[in-house]
Amino acid sequence: MLTLASDTLRIAALAGGVGGARLADGLQEALEAGALSVIVNTGDDFKLWGLHISPDLDTVMYTLAGLADPVQGWGLERDTWMTLEMVERYGRDPWFRLGDMDLATHILRTQMLNEGRSITEATGDLAAALGVPSHILPMCNEEVQTKVSTPDGMLDFQEYFVRRRHADPVTGISYQYSLVPQMTPQVGLAIEEAGAIVLCPSNPFVSIDPILQVEGMRAALARSSAPIVAVSPIVGGAAVKGPAADMMRSLGHEVSPVGVARLYRGLVDGMVIDTVDGALAPRIRDLGMEVEVTRTVMKDRAGRQALAADVMNFCRRLGPAKERAQA
């Protein structure tokens, strides 16, 4: 494990799936065991064949356990698809790709949830068994469903994202729940103890915003004296992965780190943007934020480590946050 001088820093990172998981992995390598808490979106969670699927939690967990498929970024490396083939033989539509090893996660999590344990406890149990040294914290214990409005009507997130391959123009995002999602004590503590807070390069609308919408979350972030920085998921006018750019466009935002910075105004102290977008730095500074320009596309393990180091140095440079207006 790479040990940096900064390894006593405690970091709370807000993350969705693949991009967030990769930066979290870089941060984990740079920090002492237990010093990283990843607060993960669960608005994409859904039920399939009675199993509770948590795509972002699993992507983060598999990545931090060193088990993620390195090419696709989600799922487990060297997984197979025998169960899914049999499910198809039973006449069920295998539209969501669940690998055989991956299924163990869903089966055991569903069992724990059905026995009355929280998603926070279940995630902690599974991640500990895989030897993950960081805290993987679901954004809340309540069930939240991110809904995507499109010209064809309102869609469940996975319906939009996987089944329809995020091809629909998105006209709005909303959240459904029966119990108001509340910040958990574990997330509250992670934010309180953090020396730096990082919004990972995840989709601002369907990965980061669901986390921010959890009751108590924005207030806890505003209370923190730690620097809060966001890494832009938009690089050179496109998303590194997924539909973030299309969503920004269809929702009327500028498809650039400036557009991302505007979304996070009042919340973050600094933006990390890619070198290809370096010319945009002054426009972001005009929004009252500091800017770090570096390589943000993590092609490999070294890329994750380099970005993590840059993010941590940026946070140290920013130092304790100035007074922040409560969002």
Next chain:
Amino acid sequence: MLTLASDTLRIAALAGGVGGARLADGLQEALEAGALSVIVNTGDDFKLWGLHISPDLDTVMYTLAGLADPVQGWGLERDTWMTLEMVERYGRDPWFRLGDMDLATHILRTQMLNEGRSITEATGDLAAALGVPSHILPMCNEEVQTKVSTPDGMLDFQEYFVRRRHADPVTGISYQYSLVPQMTPQVGLAIEEAGAIVLCPSNPFVSIDPILQVEGMRAALARSSAPIVAVSPIVGGAAVKGPAADMMRSLGHEVSPVGVARLYRGLVDGMVIDTVDGALAPRIRDLGMEVEVTRTVMKDRAGRQALAADVMNFCRRLGPAKERAQA
């Protein structure tokens, strides 16, 4: 498909796992589609990681679908064990072998049961999807748990059978349930319409008896005018498979087809016994039963077909049952 002259016969077969499934398979091949109903023990059912496992139903279903592992007799041919490996990685004891394809069955069945469908409906759905031409009927819709008394105390059936490899001397069998198991309309109809009723070469104590204990089952069998025959699972003083012989011994029964016949006295009209036990036929006739002596060990597909033909011919020879005392 082999078509015999007898193919308009309707048969109701009572079965446990591998041995019962193999005879049922032979009968299915000999009969018109839909003419065979297999009434299956569900006293071995149990929950594992939140999934509802029905070992005997699955063995019968996979066998009648032509998908069973031909060597071990249970599970699916060419199945793999990736999920189980991951379950073990999560620190859970993988004591019960669930294959990846097999898991699809448990996942979908559990989903249907949790949605409020009966085990009879769920089994019908799954078996139809696999193209099984026979009716696979769980013995009841209530949950029943076969318990095995041993010197080490009372054990769950799978604890005794799989985890402890049926090594404990069995001193008693009992059944636990919260709702009294009732004969289902589907089982009632299958028995009523049957032109012959067959007790497959399954364990008399833990496969056939749980079926007979279901409320209404013995009365329905007694009401039937069809010949009722049993195929002895004991051949040459040993069980073809499983702990039947050990159980007979430890429960104080003669370990022979005569001992089996005594268990079924008052219920069956005829016993099918193996040629190696031919000398015992007079002792069984003394119990008031007819006897058919033939090869009963089904080594291959031809063996199943031959035994099925012998059983069907025996039933025809017996003809409509004489008056029977209600058990």
